[in-house]
Amino acid sequence: MLLRHTSKEVKEREGLTINPAKTCQPIGAMYAALGIHGCLPHSHGSQGCCSYHRSTLTRHYKEPVMAATSSFTEGASVFGGQANLLAAIDTIFSVYEPDIIAVHSTCLSETIGDDLQQITRKANDDGKIPEGKRVIFASTPSFIGSHVTGYANMVTGIAQQFAVSTGAKKNQINIVAGWMEPSDMREIKRLAKELGVKIVLFPDTSDVLDAPQTGKHEFYPKGGTTIPELESIGDSLHSIALGSISAEPAAIALEKKCKVPFETLEVPIGLTATDRFIMSLSEIGGVTVPDEITADRGRLVDVIADMEQYLYGKRVALFGDPDQLVPLTEFLLDLNMKPVQIVSGTPGQRFEKTMREILDARSPETKFKNGIGADMFLLHQWMKNEPVDLLIGNTYGKYMARDEDVPFIRFGFPILDRIGHSYFPNVGYSGGLRLVEKILTALLDRQDRDALEEKFELVM
């Protein structure tokens, strides 16, 4: 047994987190900043933060992940990191020539009280920011929230610091991307194009973290939301935030600054969340849904109907991030499955309330916990007490899956041991189809593996 010290007996813990179902804010900020074209993320803290975040993102995407660091030493930690950040800005613009530096803070710089707004203003006053270049920032203390919070904070920083209201409205709709993969962002753009609605998607990591092999390393890949696009979001007709935790704060900031009205939806994972997204985008954009999209939807429903016997009643344990877990839970319920155990390390009462509403209506017996104490150790204990048929979560789940001999689907962040998430979306109807295919393959492979010889089926 890999996790041989995990006992069945659940005891309340107050001090110790074991096998977390979250990580810290700055990595989310780094990921979000990679979704801006020509942007170099910058970690204002010790070298280790930047190194760990780059390593984790690199392992997840198998792609270059460029970011710089303020390289704090003990001196900087005592006297403040202003000198380090000013020096970093100078070095970065000279050597790496980005259009934008997106600075995020760390637990170290937050604890000593470095004020990123003041330091970046000073950089500007001191002439360290070349003409036409930008330095933006987000405060991302690691001791609050999770990586999802950090993503939200950076996206909010992007909206606040780029959006301009010219007074002339543009016939376009903002889509604030919640934490999703490059493949998902590409799919959102494809769906909007198919609908015939002009959108600005931000951030957008497609063509950044799924770059082709060309024999040339593009330090700033061709993808990412551009500065003119980001400046234009203040003139858009409307915003749709995909994800109440990771995307909505940016939409709120934009409404405050530029009076762009917004609506918050879930990340369109699964059938009904995609339905809501398509309805909303078509209504706001004033278009009718084309037949192609309706047919895509029909194909997904068709597969669910055809294979319902294999899905019905299957007990699923899940762990991951709020804006994925909410629509995924809903989708599993639509599939007639039973999401029975769910944890997320990301805190938040709103997330808890949304989950409880969904579960109370359709699966009141489900165990759900988020925030402090909601870790994979607890989930594993639940699984030991009430076995499940399927586990869905990031790569770390493979240890529990192996120990408990449960089929496992990789979903979420980080996925360190498989490819696919960068290239094949989970959102939209095609993403739903992919998820159903994965679920069925996992379950049916298990049925094949375990079937007695006389019960081994050719046709399923």
Place this chain on the structure above:
Amino acid sequence: MGTNTHFPDPSVVREELIQKYPAKVAKKRAKSIIINDPQIIPEVQANVRTVPGIITQRGCSYAGCKGVVLGPTRDIVNIVHGPIGCSFYAWMTRRNQTRTESLTDANYIPYCFSTDMQEENVVFGGEKKLKQAIQEAYDLFHPKSIAIFSTCPVGLIGDDVHAASREMREKFGDCNVFGFSCEGYRGVSQSAGHHIANNGVFKHMVGRDNTPSEGKFKLNLLGEYNIGGDAFEIERIFEKAGLTLISSFSGNSTIKQLENSHTADLNVIQCHRSINYMGDMMETKYGIPWMKVSFVGAESSAKSLRKIAEYFDDDALRAQVEAVIAEEMPRVKAVIDEILPRTTGKTAMLFVGGSRAHHYQDLFTELGMTTVAAGYEFAHRDDYEGRDVLPTIKIDADSKNIEELKVLPDPELYNPRKTEAELEALKEKGLEINGYSGMMQQMTKKSLVVDDLSHYESEKLIEIYKPDIFCAGIKEKYVVQKMGVPLKQLHSYDYGGPYTGFEGAVNFYKDIDRMVNNPVWKLIKAPWQKKVATNGVSKGLEASYVTQ
């Protein structure tokens, strides 16, 4: 591509590497970019601060302490005191393999423990939560040891992890709790964390168990972390040669082994950078000499085994070692003979770690390949130039912050295993007793040595030298490969290995052959793109801002 005679002029290369930097940065970097001369080894600036904004390979002190040195010991519960990230990122990502004797033996390596510090803990102090976490770990697991690792905010708010550890240790009575002040901002790289870890293991573990160990030729293997099973292969060879491994520091190790390690008669050091402090301290306190070895490369492994036999000065051991080498070498030779025609004459660059950039040159030599440029990520001058330069190294403010333990001979346990005269005689036979001659003496004249290579410099070097393979870590992997050059990860081995010993050499030869001769590198251009290329093959090796 590349034999010695086709090297670009290294002084021109150096100018090229630094010309884009702001003047002050260029001046600083120039001191870390050195043209090698193995006869008169020039000084390399190393173990100094990275310029802020430079994209560096380096990590932090915590990574060196918890991630590197303490991580591989399987039965310690390692609790990281801080916000969640630090523990999360070090969770199994270093591939320290471990093998318990039974299915019920303690193994906490697959677990991640953290106090998950929240804002109120930063504001009002986190010691209470830390003690609570230690109590909970004790209640849940009853481990023999719990180690506490401080992250950046812990040092700043003044949580005393040592006092908390002491209090809990006394409270439990049967669990050794100890702490490490390895905040990420200490020192200039992982290196500070290695030193802090050495101090802690020496103070809190080594020497706690005086049970006399069995075996005629007893040794510890220092600076071997069992990545990809490296330690397993060395263990196999030791056993075959009749050597008794008391403890490894720290791959595949247990608390008991570390606590009993002072009963060994020799410390062999693999990774000099991360563990040399331990060698020195154990020599002073217990009289155990240390010797630099390397089990990376078949020839190096044979050489190291012979050195160990020479140290123990026993004819039966010498004979056994020769028998092992004679038995192992034929299969190694069969593989290298087959591969050599495909790798000979190719070039490599190694920018990694604090010892690996040296060790792996032996494997490339065995493959008939030339190392045209190399450097470390977090080494000190002695790892480049040899330990003779130690007295001349200036201790700067960043190093001063790292505690130097005052070690004295143990009144009861100090027992010099060899006399001064015996040690001198061994040194004369070429054994690196309490010594290390560094990387540069082995590298060719006019090869390039670069410390703490930046991302910008790496792309420039690749563009200029067009090496056949580049060795570094995960952050560099896909950048370099996007340029059409295969990158071998020498931290994680691209999830392969082992690379030590005889079996490891065979694995490495095969991996490098596969990588440098992989057809995928010829598939980069689509057929319709090849029409415009001069020779129908991708010219590759471009970095966007280098060519702009």
